[in-house]
Amino acid sequence: MIKLILTTNDVLNIISNISEVIETNRQYLTDLDAAIGDADHGINLDRGFKAVKEKMPQFLDKDIGAILKNVGMVLVSTVGGASGPLYGTFFMRMGNVVSGKNTLDENDIVAMFEAGLSGIKERGKAQAGDKTMIDAMEPALNELKSTLSEGRGLKEAIEAAANDAYNGVLMTKDIAAKKGRASYLGERSIGHQDPGATSAYLMIKTVADYVDKLQQ
Amino acid sequence: MIKLILTTNDVLNIISNISEVIETNRQYLTDLDAAIGDADHGINLDRGFKAVKEKMPQFLDKDIGAILKNVGMVLVSTVGGASGPLYGTFFMRMGNVVSGKNTLDENDIVAMFEAGLSGIKERGKAQAGDKTMIDAMEPALNELKSTLSEGRGLKEAIEAAANDAYNGVLMTKDIAAKKGRASYLGERSIGHQDPGATSAYLMIKTVADYVDKLQQ
Amino acid sequence: MKKLINNPDEVVKEMISGFLYAYPSYLRKLDNVDVVVRKTSPVDGKVGLVSGGGSGHEPAHAGYVGKGMLDAACLGAVFTSPTPDQIYEAIRAVDGGKGVLLIIKNYTGDVMNFEMAKEMAEMDGIKVLEVIVDDDVAVENSTYTQGRRGIAGTIFVHKIAGAKAEEGAELEEVKEVAEKVIKNLRSMGMAFTPCIVPAAGKPSFTLDEDEIEIGIGIHGEPGTHREKIKGAKEIVAELMDKIIIDLPFRDGDEVALMINGLGSTPLSELFIANKEVNEYLLGKNINVYKTYVGEYMTSLEMSGFSISLLKLDEELKSLLDASADTPAFKQFK
Amino acid sequence: MKKLINNPDEVVKEMISGFLYAYPSYLRKLDNVDVVVRKTSPVDGKVGLVSGGGSGHEPAHAGYVGKGMLDAACLGAVFTSPTPDQIYEAIRAVDGGKGVLLIIKNYTGDVMNFEMAKEMAEMDGIKVLEVIVDDDVAVENSTYTQGRRGIAGTIFVHKIAGAKAEEGAELEEVKEVAEKVIKNLRSMGMAFTPCIVPAAGKPSFTLDEDEIEIGIGIHGEPGTHREKIKGAKEIVAELMDKIIIDLPFRDGDEVALMINGLGSTPLSELFIANKEVNEYLLGKNINVYKTYVGEYMTSLEMSGFSISLLKLDEELKSLLDASADTPAFKQFK
Ligand SMILES: Nc1ncnc2c1ncn2[C@@H]1O[C@H](COP(=O)(O)OP(=O)(O)O)[C@@H](O)[C@H]1O
Ligand SMILES: Nc1ncnc2c1ncn2[C@@H]1O[C@H](COP(=O)(O)OP(=O)(O)O)[C@@H](O)[C@H]1O
Ligand SMILES: [Mg+2]
Ligand SMILES: [Mg+2]
Ligand SMILES: [Mg+2]
Ligand SMILES: [Mg+2]
Missing domain, CATH: 3.40.50.10440 (Dihydroxyacetone kinase; domain 1)
Structure with missing residues (x-):
């Protein structure tokens, strides 16, 4: 099995795909936020990724680290709310880890994801089980690592990660929020799916779908 | 045919009956006002006649002139809006004409009605055809006078007056308002019945019903 | 209710x-x-x-x-x-x-x-x-x-x-x-939704989800006509056309402007209206000397607003600028 | 919308x-x-x-x-x-x-x-x-x-x-x-109707014609619970009970009071709430030093209100009394 490698071009494509997925799910994410938050999560992310898309031409000649850092900065300065600094930090931290690189291998991807997630945890002081985006990301990261360590390759690993992210999303329905706006609802937040976990899953799934279509 | 005469007691009964009729028609008059005014005519009059009823015990030992003046003053100080000063003036002027009397004959009644109506016209500067309470009152007064002049007695005369008041009310549907709040609507007021004409008719009809039941 | x-x-x-x-x-x-x-x-x-x-x-x-x-x-x-x-x-x-x-x-x-x-x-x-x-x-x-x-x-x-x-x-x-x-004063208003007089318990008129009432009074009295909902710019232009021509307000005039909320319309929307009014007046070279945006004379919870324009001279300007201290209108000189 | x-x-x-x-x-x-x-x-x-x-x-x-x-x-x-x-x-x-x-x-x-x-x-x-x-x-x-x-x-x-x-x-x-x-500050609010975020185009929650939401946030976030509509006196008592006990505010305290409209609630109703709050506080011998009634922090066109109570000492009183001149908050010393 040939090891899969992501190029700068792949990264740009994935970001562009994520923009589209967010646009498509703008209303869905907003509706989820209406139930337990303030009805803006889809609107916020869509505003951010639209700005990212607009700035994309300026990133074309940059390395992957710089691209991701720029994406993070655009998100930070356009999304606002809770998800802005969180996703912004996520992308900036990922960029930091792969600074100067023009290709990403398995190890890079794990390291990036790990750094991004710690960034989110530091910034938001939340942990798994608080009914946040972390509930999609942490199981995904764990699954990514264990699948890769079994030598099953990036394609399968990211697909497995996306599956576990999805399970994490479903799990957020069963728990009460401890962080973010939904926490004000206390027990009343139970039964509702977390919008941030959902958007995190959608992004991971977008990566999986892209990788799945790559020639090996 | 014995000439019918109204006593102080009759006047008190009639006022009390009017209070009841207004209460019963509070919503109806308000709904009429909603269409071309500000949805308060029934509420206004009901507030006023409730106050009259409350003050009634203080009028019991007074003459008819004083009773009617007092009713007018209570209406002026409780109804507000356009109809307050108008109906208030109407009752006060009627009271003036029969000052000191304890019975009313045909001539008194015509004179009272005439004085009351001129009071309304002076105060409101409106005339027949402007789509106001005058459109019920003026035909009623004319009919009262002509029926009496034919010697057909008070009972029949007041009944005929009430009929003509009713026709006047129906006629208000066909014309545009030139006075009062409905005049802001211009042509759009056509098709709607004037609330003030309606309440004027209801009062005249109440007098007719009362007189009709009197022993002759 | x-x-x-x-x-x-x-x-x-x-x-x-x-x-x-x-x-x-x-x-x-x-x-x-x-x-x-x-x-x-x-x-x-x-x-x-x-x-x-x-x-x-x-x-x-x-x-x-x-x-x-x-x-x-x-x-x-x-x-x-x-x-x-x-x-x-x-x-x-x-x-x-x-x-x-x-x-x-x-x-x-x-x-x-x-x-x-x-x-x-x-x-x-x-x-x-x-x-x-x-x-x-x-x-x-x-x-x-x-x-x-x-x-x-x-x-x-x-x-x-x-x-x-x-x-x-x-x-x-x-x-x-x-x-x-x-x-020297002219005003005109419009409404998106009616209001409910407490003693009446129900709205004095109704408007469809896409209808607005132009020329509304402040008591829920119907206005001059109804039309389909349109953007703030178009609504403002419709009201301003009638206001401006009436006095008329002319090139070079100085005015005081009031954007008055009727009850439910958020202040943010009144500011959007204010932007449109200012742009309209700029186009006519009428100069806004002082602006008041807020709820000054409402109609219970009616949604809508009115625009008032007052043509100023030196006397009116100096009296308008004088200080005032009341519960609802405070102004430093 | x-x-x-x-x-x-x-x-x-x-x-x-x-x-x-x-x-x-x-x-x-x-x-x-x-x-x-x-x-x-x-x-x-x-x-x-x-x-x-x-x-x-x-x-x-x-x-x-x-x-x-x-x-x-x-x-x-x-x-x-x-x-x-x-x-x-x-x-x-x-x-x-x-x-x-x-x-x-x-x-x-x-x-x-x-x-x-x-x-x-x-x-x-x-x-x-x-x-x-x-x-x-x-x-x-x-x-x-x-x-x-x-x-x-x-x-x-x-x-x-x-x-x-x-x-x-x-x-x-x-x-x-x-x-x-x-x-020294405590607040709590409630809503009669939701608001509509313009970009969302529809209400973020719905309430039945006889339902109110207690403990609402200022972003349309749901509150602590829903109940059947009730009179101003009862609503005020429910909010005040939670506010008072929390600090707690005590017999003899001096407070600044804010009755804040969330958007659509008419000023007349805010004054009715103010009457109820004052009577509630009189009953507890808590003295209102200064009152603010109006729309200070809204939620678009949400209908509802919040009560804020600030316990004062001499320093806070004199700073609260100081003059202020901003577009939305003007106060003479
Ligand atoms: N402290 C936190 N840590 C991680 N994620 C968080 C935190 N707070 C909120 N979130 C996530 O952010 C999402 C809400 O984002 P968004 O609606 O854009 O922001 P806001 O709540 O400010 O309106 C939540 O669904 C949750 O997943
Ligand atoms: N100038 C006037 N002269 C005679 N009647 C009038 C005049 N203006 C109004 N009215 C009568 O008053 C009625 C409205 O009374 P009401 O609703 O109580 O007062 P308002 O218009 O101030 O709300 C109208 O239907 C009309 O019959
Ligand atoms: Mg949100
Ligand atoms: Mg938000
Ligand atoms: Mg009326
Ligand atoms: Mg009225």
Whole structure:
């Protein structure tokens, strides 16, 4: 099995795909936020990724680290709310880890994801089980690592990660929020799916779908 | 045919009956006002006649002139809006004409009605055809006078007056308002019945019903 | 009907009570009548200013009683003119020896009730003059009708006549400047949704989800016509076209501008309207000297707004700039 | 959705434009970011006060930029915290050499965005401190959650910290008095109807014709529970019971009171609520020193209100009494 490698071009494509997925799910994410938050999560992310898309031409000649850092900065300065600094930090931290690189291998991807997630945890002081985006990301990261360590390759690993992210999303329905706006609802937040976990899953799934279509 | 005469007691009964009729028609008059005014005519009059009823015990030992003046003053100080000063003036002027009397004959009644109506016209500067309470009152007064002049007695005369008041009310549907709040609507007021004409008719009809039941 | 009330019939009484609790240093209520006057009334050697109208237009008019504006406000039932006895007591309470000016909005009921009170006060030897505000251009003026309505522009009359009276002017002078304001004042409004008079318990009219009412009055009276909903720019242009042409306001004029919310329209939307009005006026080279955006004369929870434009000269500018300190209108010089 | 707007996506931009047209003598906007600052910023030798939050709460916070209150307000998208770059520019624009205090409402997003900006400004060598307002007693405080929300009581922080800064106090002193306010401040709200975020185009929740939401936030976030509609007296008692017991406010305390309308609730109804609050407090022998009734921190066109109570001491009283002159908060000393 040939090891899969992501190029700068792949990264740009994935970001562009994520923009589209967010646009498509703008209303869905907003509706989820209406139930337990303030009805803006889809609107916020869509505003951010639209700005990212607009700035994309300026990133074309940059390395992957710089691209991701720029994406993070655009998100930070356009999304606002809770998800802005969180996703912004996520992308900036990922960029930091792969600074100067023009290709990403398995190890890079794990390291990036790990750094991004710690960034989110530091910034938001939340942990798994608080009914946040972390509930999609942490199981995904764990699954990514264990699948890769079994030598099953990036394609399968990211697909497995996306599956576990999805399970994490479903799990957020069963728990009460401890962080973010939904926490004000206390027990009343139970039964509702977390919008941030959902958007995190959608992004991971977008990566999986892209990788799945790559020639090996 | 014995000439019918109204006593102080009759006047008190009639006022009390009017209070009841207004209460019963509070919503109806308000709904009429909603269409071309500000949805308060029934509420206004009901507030006023409730106050009259409350003050009634203080009028019991007074003459008819004083009773009617007092009713007018209570209406002026409780109804507000356009109809307050108008109906208030109407009752006060009627009271003036029969000052000191304890019975009313045909001539008194015509004179009272005439004085009351001129009071309304002076105060409101409106005339027949402007789509106001005058459109019920003026035909009623004319009919009262002509029926009496034919010697057909008070009972029949007041009944005929009430009929003509009713026709006047129906006629208000066909014309545009030139006075009062409905005049802001211009042509759009056509098709709607004037609330003030309606309440004027209801009062005249109440007098007719009362007189009709009197022993002759 | 979802309202923050106890009893529809007690709304005015309880509102006044809450109003007095809020502003004890500004106001007091007269005994037995729904009239609020300045704490220090009558003010010696100052012309007294009395206004009022139906309730449901808060903060008008009680919110404008205080230094630099009114001396008394008479509160009628919701959307119903106050009664002559109330107004008469108000006149007596604020006459500081220089006479009293009544500021009346042009509604049949208001005019009749104020004029009856005026006659009563004159019998007591009090000098009383009146001005009648009729700023609403929605309604065609005609000698055959009641004439135009008085709406939110009335606040400019309170402000400017109030400043003049505060300077110690004579009754005739105060009346004169009030009339100058009225002559140079034009307004027009529109609504997205109706309001509910508490005692009625239901809306006085209905509008479809995509309908708006142009030329609405401040009592839920229907306006001049209905149309399909459109953008803020188009709505503003429709109102402004009628306002501008009426005076007319001309190239080079200086104006005071009021964007008045009728109740439910968020302040953010009033600011959007203000942007559109300013751009419209820029296009006509009419210069906005001072702007007021907010809820100055409401219609309970009606959604909608009105625009008022007052053409200024040097006298009106300096009186408009004078300081004022009332519960609902505060301005530093 | 019936709104006085042109385009749901341009609401904030156009609102700011209309806001600037209205108050050119008070404010200016920073280039490229949605931040308004005092016309004269930075004020030399004065601690700079920066606040902000999502839009849709007008007049908060831009309406409070001016003498005696804020130096800058950062405007986020509707109901969405402003971003770090905005806040960073605000800090830079108002630092008059004595440092800057950030007044943040306790929402995850606001706290994170403001703190990122603080870190950026500190790298420039600007002294920045922050206070976090969490006056809403509806939400149980717990170390496991985000903690309480910041709602309308925040205006008291602006007012009192603003007065302290205006006196020339040092950054630490301004922060200290702001924290004293926060420690003595409690609020709670309720809603009759939801609001509609323009970009969403539909209400964020629904309530039946006879249902109310108790403990609502200012972003359409659901509250603590729903119940059948009841009278003003009962609603006030429910909110006050939670507010009073929390600090607790006691027999003999002096308080400042704010009755804040969330958008559609008429001023007349807010005064009825004020009557009920005053009678409630009289019963507990708690003395109202100063009252504010109006729309201070709204939720677009939501119908409902909140009550805020601030326990006062001599220092807070004198700072609360200080004069202030901003577009939305004017007070003579
Ligand atoms: N402290 C936190 N840590 C991680 N994620 C968080 C935190 N707070 C909120 N979130 C995530 O952010 C999402 C809400 O984002 P968004 O609606 O854009 O912001 P806001 O709540 O400010 O309106 C939540 O669904 C949750 O997943
Ligand atoms: N100038 C007038 N002369 C005679 N009647 C009038 C005049 N103006 C109004 N009215 C009558 O008053 C009625 C409205 O009364 P009401 O609703 O109580 O007062 P308002 O119009 O002040 O709300 C109208 O239907 C009309 O019949
Ligand atoms: Mg949200
Ligand atoms: Mg009426
Ligand atoms: Mg009326
Ligand atoms: Mg938000």
